[in-house]
Amino acid sequence: MAVQRSVGGRIGMSLVVAMIVVFCLAPVGLLVLTSIKSPADLSSTGFWPRQPTVSNFVEVFGNSTFLRGLLNSGIVVSVSTLIAIVFGALGAYALARLQFRGKVAILLLSLSVITFPGIAIVTPLFRIWLDVGLYDTRIGLIIPYVALVVPLVLFILTSFFREIPAEIFEAAYLDGASRARVLRDMFLPLSGPGIASAGLLVFVILWHEFLLAVTLTATPAGRTAPVALSLFTGRTNVLEVPTGAIAAASIVITVPIIVVVLVFQRRIVSGLTTGSTAG
Amino acid sequence: MARIDLRGLGHTYSNGVEAVKNVDLAVDDGEFLVLVGPSGCGKSTILRMVAGLEAATVGEILIDSTLVNDVPPQDRDLAMVFQNYALYPHLSVYDNMSYGLKVRRLDSETIDERVRRAAATLGLDEVLDRKPKTLSGGQRQRVAMGRAIVRQPRAFLMDEPLSNLDAKLRVDMRAEIARLQRDLRITTLYVTHDQVEALTLGERVAVLKDGVLQQVDSPEVLYQRPANVFVAEFIGSPPMNLVNGTLELDEDRLTARVGGRSLHVGSAAIARHPRATSMVGREVIIGMRPEHLHLSPAGRDAAPSLLATVDLDENIGSERLLYFTLRDEQGAPVAASERVSDLDEGLERLSDSFVAKLHGHEAVSYGASRSANGTVQIHAEADQLHFFDPETTEAL
Numbered sequence: 001m002a003v004q005r006s007v008g009g010r011i012g013m014s015l016v017v018a019m020i021v022v023f024c025l026a027p028v029g030l031l032v033l034t035s036i037k038s039p040a041d042l043s044s045t046g047f048w049p050r051q052p053t054v055s056n057f058v059e060v061f062g063n064s065t066f067l068r069g070l071l072n073s074g075i076v077v078s079v080s081t082l083i084a085i086v087f088g089a090l091g092a093y094a095l096a097r098l099q100f101r102g103k104v105a106i107l108l109l110s111l112s113v114i115t116f117p118g119i120a121i122v123t124p125l126f127r128i129w130l131d132v133g134l135y136d137t138r139i140g141l142i143i144p145y146v147a148l149v150v151p152l153v154l155f156i157l158t159s160f161f162r163e164i165p166a167e168i169f170e171a172a173y174l175d176g177a178s179r180a181r182v183l184r185d186m187f188l189p190l191s192g193p194g195i196a197s198a199g200l201l202v203f204v205i206l207w208h209e210f211l212l213a214v215t216l217t218a219t220p221a222g223r224t225a226p227v228a229l230s231l232f233t234g235r236t237n238v239l240e241v242p243t244g245a246i247a248a249a250s251i252v253i254t255v256p257i258i259v260v261v262l263v264f265q266r267r268i269v270s271g272l273t274t275g276s277t278a279g
Numbered sequence: 280m281a282r283i284d285l286r287g288l289g290h291t292y293s294n295g296v297e298a299v300k301n302v303d304l305a306v307d308d309g310e311f312l313v314l315v316g317p318s319g320c321g322k323s324t325i326l327r328m329v330a331g332l333e334a335a336t337v338g339e340i341l342i343d344s345t346l347v348n349d350v351p352p353q354d355r356d357l358a359m360v361f362q363n364y365a366l367y368p369h370l371s372v373y374d375n376m377s378y379g380l381k382v383r384r385l386d387s388e389t390i391d392e393r394v395r396r397a398a399a400t401l402g403l404d405e406v407l408d409r410k411p412k413t414l415s416g417g418q419r420q421r422v423a424m425g426r427a428i429v430r431q432p433r434a435f436l437m438d439e440p441l442s443n444l445d446a447k448l449r450v451d452m453r454a455e456i457a458r459l460q461r462d463l464r465i466t467t468l469y470v471t472h473d474q475v476e477a478l479t480l481g482e483r484v485a486v487l488k489d490g491v492l493q494q495v496d497s498p499e500v501l502y503q504r505p506a507n508v509f510v511a512e513f514i515g516s517p518p519m520n521l522v523n524g525t526l527e528l529d530e531d532r533l534t535a536r537v538g539g540r541s542l543h544v545g546s547a548a549i550a551r552h553p554r555a556t557s558m559v560g561r562e563v564i565i566g567m568r569p570e571h572l573h574l575s576p577a578g579r580d581a582a583p584s585l586l587a588t589v590d591l592d593e594n595i596g597s598e599r600l601l602y603f604t605l606r607d608e609q610g611a612p613v614a615a616s617e618r619v620s621d622l623d624e625g626l627e628r629l630s631d632s633f634v635a636k637l638h639g640h641e642a643v644s645y646g647a648s649r650s651a652n653g654t655v656q657i658h659a660e661a662d663q664l665h666f667f668d669p670e671t672t673e674a675l
Contacts, residue, residue, distance in 0.1 A: 099293070167365030170332050173352040174359045175379030175430070185378070189369045 028254075035247035042243055056248035066249055068220045069228030074256070076138050076224060077206045080145035085199050087146070088153025089191070095154065096161035107158065110151035118148070122215045129216055136222035144212055149202045156201070160194030200264040204257055225253050281343045281433035281466050282308045283329060288338035290324050290490075298324045300490040302338070306434070309464040311457075313481030315471055316513070321490035322470045326436050329468060331355050342433060358427035359436040362443065364419050366411040366426075372398075373407040376425045393429045400459070401425050417448045428459065434466040441476065453479060474514050478502070486510050504551055508564060508616075508672040511665060517569045520633040521616040522605065523669065524565045526558050534583075535565050535664060538607035541583045545662030552666045554675040563675065564616050566665030569600070572635035574645065575656035584658040586610075590632050592645070599642035601635045606654065616669075 005013065034042070035056050037049040044050075060066055091110075095103055125144060126135070134140035168190070172182045213224045220228070229249050232242055283306040290299040299321040306312045314322040327333035329340055331352030340347050347355055358379070367375050373394060380390045398404050401421040411419055420440065427435055440456070441449045457480055460467050471477055477484045478498040485495040486509070494506040498514075505511035505519075512518045524537035526544075533544040533556065542565075549555060555563070575584040587603040605613040615633060635657060637645060666675040 165363060165365060167361045167363055168367060170330075170352070171359065171361060171365040171426075172367070172378070173332070174330060174355075174357060175426070176353045176356075176382040177378075178353060181382060186367065 031247050031250055034243060035251050037244055039244065056244040057252070059242075059245045060248045060252055063228075063232075063245075063249075065220045065223070065231070066225065066228045066252075069223050069225040070252070072138060072223060073207065073225040073253075076141045076145065077203060079138075080142045080149065080206055081199055081203045083142070083146050084149045084153050084202055085195060088150050088198065089157055089195060091150075091154050092157030092161055093187075095158045097166075107154070110154050113147070113151045114155070118211050122211060125212075126215055135216060136218045138222065140216050140222065141213060141224065144216070145206050145209065148209075148212075149205060152205075153198045153202060156198040157191070157194055160198075161191060164190050196264045200261060203260050207253075207257055225249075229253060282306065283434060283466060283468065284339075284341040284344070285325070285329070286339040286341070288325065288328065288340065289336050290321070290328060290333060291336045298490050299328070302487075302490075302492050304485055304492065304495060306466055306468055309466055311460050311467045311469065311480060311482045313469045313471060313477040313484045314487055315474055315477035315481075315484055316487035316493075318472055320487045322472075322487050323438055324490075325487075326359075326438050326468060326470045330357055330359050330436050356430075356433045357436055358430045358432035358434075360423045360427050360438065360440040362439040364411075364423040364443075366419060366422055368411055371408050371410060372403060372414070372422050372425075375411065375422055376429050379426065379430045390429075393431075394425075397425045397428045400428070401455075416444060417452070420444060420448075420452060424456070424459070428463070432465065434468065435460070437467065437469040439471055440469075442471070442473070449476075456480065475516060478514065484514075486513060488513075504674070505566075505665065506674055508566075508667045511566050511667070511674075515568055517600065517634045517636065519566045519568050519665065520572070521564050521566050521667075522613060522633070523562055523616050525560065525562055526555060526666070528559050533559070535563075535666075537565060537585060538605055538613035540585050540608070542585070542659055542664065543583055543661040544664055545660070547662035548664040548666075552675040554668075555666045558666070558668075558675060562669055564667040564669050564672070566667060567633075567659040568663060568665075569634045569636040570638075571660040571663035572633075572657050573660070574635075574637065574641060575658050584656040587633070587655050587657050588653055589655060594642070597638070597642075599637040599645060601637065601645070601655075602632045603635065603655070603657070604632050 033047075033049060036052045036054065038051050038053045038055065041049045041051060094100070095107055121144075129135040129140050134143070164187075169182050169186055172186050177185060208226055209224075210226045210230070213227045214230070217223045217227060223231075229246065232246050232249065285302050285304040288299060288302040288304075289297070291297045302325060304312075304325075314325060316322050324333060328335050331347070331350065335348055342355065342357075367378060370378065376394045376397060377390045380393065394407075395404075398407055401424060403418065403421055403425060406414060406418060411422065414422065420443070423440065427437075437456075441452050444452060453476060460480075469480060471480075478501070481498060483495060483497055484501055486493040486501065488509050494501060494510045496504075501510060501514045505514060508521065512521065522537055524535050527534050527536055527541075529541065533549060535542045535544055544555070586606040586608070588606060589601050589603045591600075591602040593600040593602070605615075607613055667673065668675055
């Protein structure tokens with residue numbers, strides 16, 4: 001696997017890697033720099049802030065609409081992810097392990113939901129939600145969010161579950177374990193990494209979802225953080241763009257995702273099933 | 280300890296493939312019975328039906344005279360060793376071996392004692408705390424064996440447990456499995472496609488082809504008295520040479536004529552094939568094992584022998600394999616009988632040629648037996664000829 005490269009090749013490789021890293025991280029770095037700039041620094045052309053300040057962050061955390069948005073996001077996204085994983089995992093188990101008619105049709109049908117353009121359902125959903133009273137509520141967002149990501153969970157976990165050799169479960173049955181025990185002792189521990197990856201992906205996707213959130217909410221009661229962020233205005237003049245505060249809020253929004261990734265990645269141990277089989 | 284009875288057992292997959300047809304088979308208490316056959320012959324399906332992992336479409340499975348068709352695998356008290364081992368990847372070696380005992384709520388002292396004893400027997404003491412992924416292929420195989428042994432089940436079911444090991448390890452483990460089974464005397468049903476494995480391990484061997492049982496007998500009987508052409512070809516390596524010929528009476532002596540040449544038929548061969556005498560004047564399939572073929576001294580036509588030209592000569596030290604084409608008096612090639620099996624023995628490249636296995640002195644002096652025009656004369660041991668009906672492929 002480790003192919004020996006020439007010195008020149010290794011230097012070239014390092015350069016390319018460095019360029020990719022810079023390219024990806026530059027906007028984030030710029031955002032961080034902007035977030036600690038004072039209004040004076042923001043209006044100047046200097047790259048580095050002359051008087052670094054945390055005032056932007058103070059402002060963000062003093063903004064009750066944004067804090068409310070963070071809370072809403074936290075609840076809506078966590079609950080949606082949880083529901084999607086539970087239903088997705090059950091469905092994926094059936095698709096991967098049980099024999100029944102129409103398996104392929106179900107999988108294809110659910111996959112077609114992924115390719116469905118969200119913009120097409122926004123207007124009708126807005127109408128219906130107004131009528132049934134789900135407009136501008138957390139549940140009003142959770143329902144479409146779950147529908148949006150369950151197919152993805154189904155897809156990821158079905159292929160993941162298929163990878164677990166069936167003989168492991170058969171061996172457990174022959175060892176005398178009941179179905180429930182096999183589920184608890186074998187299936188759950190072995191599917192942990194797959195569930196963690198799917199959960200992570202779904203959480204990130206929903207955390208920055210904007211289209212449905214902006215259409216189906218109207219007040220701080222229902223708004224999620226991305227929507228609240230988009231509505232940032234200047235304190236004195238609504239036409240003034242509070243660049244520093246927006247940058248600070250963007251960083252605040254990003255932190256939960258980083259935390260979730262760090263927590264979940266410990267569980268994503270690739271190849272947990274290695275060693276079970278001969279090959 | 281248990282006796283396993285299969286009565287009229289059959290399995291048809293949902294796609295309509297009939298994998299197992301009307302199999303009647305009994306494994307005695309403490310017996311080591313090997314199911315052998317080419318891939319796709321249904322042997323694994325039979326094992327999985329006994330285990331309860333596959334339902335019997337028709338027929339009965341009895342363990343100790345109790346019908347278990349509807350008993351789920353967890354209640355059959357059988358232990359299975361899978362081809363790919365199927366270890367629990369997230370559990371240590373110790374927990375892999377003790378899982379079945381914990382599930383059965385044995386007290387932890389008994390569990391510990393059994394696991395450590397099995398680990399000592401299998402040389403796994405040092406790796407009890409390790410996860411399967413850190414083990415070598417041979418160690419994983421041992422853990423799979425250990426997991427079965429500690430259970431002290433009514434019977435072992437083994438599905439090609441050695442096929443993923445390299446050649447050297449396979450021979451070692453084969454001996455170890457034989458030793459373990461002899462010590463434990465636990466009824467064992469063992470599936471393999473390797474006839475050498477089958478003959479060395481099995482007290483009795485059941486040969487299976489296309490889901491149909493061909494013959495169930497001791498290794499000696501399978502080798503000496505194969506019931507049909509398939510068993511004759513499948514058992515023995517290299518496989519038996521088969522050629523069409525006729526049986527004739529020559530001054531009251533039964534003779535086999537092949538390619539215009541004659542071979543004596545010994546009394547032992549006639550005793551093994553009582554129906555051969557009734558086939559005089561008719562075409563039969565004549566079988567000659569490579570190890571029963573010998574070179575006739577060059578230049579002399581004394582003993583009845585066959586003419587051959589050697590295509591390939593493989594000297595493997597103690598013995599020598601001669602791949603040859605049989606010739607008639609005019610030098611035209613005599614075709615081998617059509618094979619009924621696809622043998623994956625690597626001999627297919629020369630499937631139309633015959634093979635002789637020479638030992639010791641014969642192997643060394645091979646060069647001297649060649650005549651100037653490259654032909655050799657080969658004769659078969661008269662008592663070791665086999666005869667089969669070309670219509671039914673059954674032994675005569």
